Amino acid sequence: MKTLDRYILTEFLGPFLFGLGIFFTLLVGVDMLYDALQMAISQKIPVRVVCGALGYRIPTLIALTVPMGTMFASLMCFARLSSDGELIAIRVGGTSVRRISLPLIVLAAAFSLVLAVLIHTAIPVSNGLSRRVIAEYQGKAKTFDNLMLRVPRDGPLERIVYVDRLDLNKKSMQ
Secondary structure: OOHHHHHHHHHHHHHHHHHHHHHHHHHHHHHHHHHHHHHHHOOOOOHHHHHHHHHOOHHHHHHHHHHHHHHHHHHHHHHHHHHOOHHHHHHHOOOOHHHHHHHHHHHHHHHHHHHHHHHHOHHHHHHHHHHHHHHHHHHHOOEEEEEEEEEOOOOOOOEEEEEEEEEOOOOEEO
């Protein structure tokens, strides 16, 4: 590995890790937090089960954040090299733009291959495990509180039945 390649990859690493952290946090806050709160509050699933199910969705978030982090870090790397005049110095030294960008292109291609394998192998399995954890819990919990039933289900409303507690295991309704 040439010194230039090492230098460009070193400049790339810091913004890449920062970008991964920021984008991962944003996706967790926007996507997973809403789902977790919805499951915990409206479906009354314990937080332990919700965290376990959402933990299986981390490979999906990684597959989304790595390309965004790579793009962010590439832009920040070349912007810093340009702002310090290093990009001009490298170009004056006779190095082409293709050669300067080669380490990041190779790294991006490696990320693409790893993510392609991840998307086709690990992500379907982890998403299935996430759904299975929730389904197993919902299969065990057959008790519902504070239901409002509309009679009839379709068409004009005739009456509303309020159910305080519905237990499907005992087949009882209060």
